[in-house]
Amino acid sequence: MTKEVVLLDLWLSPFGMRVRVALAEKGVEYEYREEDLGNKSQLLLQMNPVHKKIPVLIHNGKPICESLVIVQYIDETWKDKAPLLPSDPYQRAEARFWADYIDKQIYSCGRMLWTTKGEEQDAAKKELKECFKLLEEHLGDRTYFGGDNLGFVDVALISFYSWFYAYETCGNFKMEEWCPKIVSWAKTCMQRESVSKSLVDPLKVCHDFVLPRRKTLGLD
Amino acid sequence: MAEEGVKLYGFWLSPFSRRVELALKIKGVEYEYIEEDLQNKSPELLQYNPIHKKVPVLIHNGKVIVESQVILEYIDETWKENPIMPQDPYERAIARFWAKFIDEKFFPSFRKAILGGETEVEKVIEETKENLKILEKVLEGKNFFGGERIGFVDIVANTIAYWVFLFQEAAEKEILTEEFPILCNWKDKYINHNIIKETLPPKDKSVSFFRARFAQSKASS
Numbered sequence: 001m002t003k004e005v006v007l008l009d010l011w012l013s014p015f016g017m018r019v020r021v022a023l024a025e026k027g028v029e030y031e032y033r034e035e036d037l038g039n040k041s042q043l044l045l046q047m048n049p050v051h052k053k054i055p056v057l058i059h060n061g062k063p064i065c066e067s068l069v070i071v072q073y074i075d076e077t078w079k080d081k082a083p084l085l086p087s088d089p090y091q092r093a094e095a096r097f098w099a100d101y102i103d104k105q106i107y108s109c110g111r112m113l114w115t116t117k118g119e120e121q122d123a124a125k126k127e128l129k130e131c132f133k134l135l136e137e138h139l140g141d142r143t144y145f146g147g148d149n150l151g152f153v154d155v156a157l158i159s160f161y162s163w164f165y166a167y168e169t170c171g172n173f174k175m176e177e178w179c180p181k182i183v184s185w186a187k188t189c190m191q192r193e194s195v196s197k198s199l200v201d202p203l204k205v206c207h208d209f210v211l212p213r214r215k216t217l218g219l220d
Numbered sequence: 221m222a223e224e225g226v227k228l229y230g231f232w233l234s235p236f237s238r239r240v241e242l243a244l245k246i247k248g249v250e251y252e253y254i255e256e257d258l259q260n261k262s263p264e265l266l267q268y269n270p271i272h273k274k275v276p277v278l279i280h281n282g283k284v285i286v287e288s289q290v291i292l293e294y295i296d297e298t299w300k301e302n303p304i305m306p307q308d309p310y311e312r313a314i315a316r317f318w319a320k321f322i323d324e325k326f327f328p329s330f331r332k333a334i335l336g337g338e339t340e341v342e343k344v345i346e347e348t349k350e351n352l353k354i355l356e357k358v359l360e361g362k363n364f365f366g367g368e369r370i371g372f373v374d375i376v377a378n379t380i381a382y383w384v385f386l387f388q389e390a391a392e393k394e395i396l397t398e399e400f401p402i403l404c405n406w407k408d409k410y411i412n413h414n415i416i417k418e419t420l421p422p423k424d425k426s427v428s429f430f431r432a433r434f435a436q437s438k439a440s441s
Binding site for chain 1: 271280285291293320354
């Protein structure tokens with residue numbers, strides 16, 4: 001391993017994308033390694049023996065796992081540029097709370113939505129809508145959750161933007177109608193190179209992965 | 221003065237609110253404790269934590285902080301004596317990783333193993349024991365998860381040191397046994413630690429409570 005920073009990742013993982021955004025915000029050069037989750041590399045199994053999951057950040061040979069733990073590590077290690085967490089303890093607590101909320105709610109509701117149909121899907125849809133509305137309320141009139149600049153909560157949420165189109169297609173709704181402020185916030189984030197270069201094309205996520213997977217699961 | 225206006229809404233038997241008490245005691249912070257009746261939550265609790273409606277809730281100078289691990293880091297960053305988190309970013313990442321593992325993987329698997337119905341319970345017990353083996357390895361060669369002194373992971377691991385044993389006694393089922401000597405040794409030090417022992421709920425009352433709760437859920441399932 002010659003590169004100082006290595007990221008083991010999967011192209012469409014919203015957790016992996018968070019780490020990519022954080023590294024890009026900090027201007028950190030790294031080696032990106034795509035994992036095949038059906039055939040996990042020795043390196044992944046060695047660096048994350050507990051969960052065997054991506055993303056894993058390897059810095060000078062030492063692994064850090066769990067996306068939000070990694071993002072905080074990145075923030076604390078490369079602290080001279082683009083701080084992601086505020087310096088005030090209360091604001092930090094608030095940011096950690098919302099990032100944790102996003103982690104627990106968005107991924108699982110979203111997943112429920114695209115892997116089910118009928119009543120189960122309707123329930124997931126309803127819950128997902130409530131989550132986004134709550135986040136929209138929390139965003140308020142701010143440009144970013146971090147205020148004037150991209151922060152921890154922005155990084156935690158923005159990677160799901162790559163999945164919005166897939167959610168909309170599977171659930172037959174429009175994010176724009178549910179939470180227009182969140183959509184406009186996402187578009188603002190996408191104007192930053194750190195975000196646009198780190199996120200994958202939402203159409204690819206939908207057409208190359210989600211819809212074929214739904215077919216395999218016998219849902220469509 | 222930093223100590224002004226510190227209030228904690230908690231529940232005597234909640235390991236999550238007990239963690240916060242432990243952190244406040246380690247830091248020597250005086251606080252007002254308000255006991256919540258979880259069957260009849262106060263309007264204040266519902267106002268302060270509308271999203272999760274849970275304890276613990278910490279109020280400091282009018283600001284509300286919820287989620288026990290978030291509160292622990294807030295306490296550590298606000299009152300700087302007797303640090304709970306390590307200083308080094310890598311060590312901090314490791315601490316956060318294990319705290320997450322304990323709360324999101326270990327304790328849920330343990331609860332399922334202890335309370336589980338007959339189907340698939342063997343599988344869950346196996347999974348719990350695997351998680352315990354992992355934790356034994358982390359503790360190897362150390363006095364506490366935090367090293368020489370208790371740290372963030374030890375505080376979060378109050379569920380392992382004490383509540384695991386309450387559950388085991390109430391359910392009359394053992395999973396964390398002498399099969400895990402390092403954890404058992406750590407647990408003995410932990411529950412006898414002069415500050416920690418003040419935060420542990422009384423054993424008999426706790427076991428009775430859980431016994432009744434388990435019997436109730438068995439009856440309704």
